[in-house]
Amino acid sequence: MRKLTTLAALLVASPAFAASGPFFSLGNTDFIVTLAFLLFIAVLFYFKVPSLLAGMLDKRAEGIQSDLDEARSLREEAQTVLATYERKQKEVQEQADRIVEHAKAEASAAADQAKEDLKASIARRLAAAEDQIASAEAGAVKEVRDQAIVVAIGAARDVVAKQMTAAEANKLIDAGISEVEAKLH
Template sequence: MTDTFWAFIGLVLFLALLVYFEVPNAIIRKLDTRAKHIKDELDEALRLREEAQKVLAEYQRKHLEIEKETQEIIADAKDKVEAMLSETRIKTEEYIKNHSRLVEQKIAQAEANAIRTLSSTAVDLAISAINRLLMKELDAEQANSLIKEPLVKESLKKIETYFN
């Protein structure tokens, strides 16, 4: 019986004691529990990953919807601004046309008033000059009778209407 034999016997007894006290079963149970725990953590991680992917997909969809809605709002705002600009341009052009027309009417009216005033003044001056001329050449009674004659009155009216 050599030392190797006794070492072998010690090893066998040690292994027998381990089996007797169910150490391998305890180790297996501990490893099984640990494996189950790791498997549960992996399953939870997969579930969380899938949930995160769903949430990401949902947020991406919402982002696209919001982006599309934003583009629609911007396009609508541009259309409204263009419509307002067009309407403002048209109203401004109408205002300018109306204002120009009113100014032209006022100018025409002022010209007509000036012509009327000048003609009236010219007629008054002509009548006054004729009166003075007649008074110089004729005596007062002859001049008044001549002015009162219908032919002279009609001629004076024609002169007056001509200048008006």
């Protein structure tokens, strides 16, 4: 029914009425054009072209809808991946901060240990230097004593040599021998 009203509206509103002469004659080009147009429309409806076009449009709409659904799912997946990446980046940043803080603490501990080691090394070196000084002092004192003994013996020899006679020397030698004998037995 609707098709008939559409066809009637096309006939009534056509520019064919603007042509001169009888309208329903084969000599009127407006009438021929109108008949050809109506015949073309009828052929289109006979071969169900509008329903084919509607089906093609529906298929296209379904394809577009599936593309939109796929794009939506890809977008959601991308947002999930982005959120995961951001979370991992935050974790890595926190881990890097902890590593830096740990490294600073270790460096501070190493510096403190190095200071303690340096103090201990300085104390050892000071003790070694004091030992060397004491040893050098003891060596110097011994050398001075040895030299004093040598000088004293030389002086005593000179004094004893000037004051001693042969008889006294023989008595001293005999006394020394008897003292050695007594100590050895």
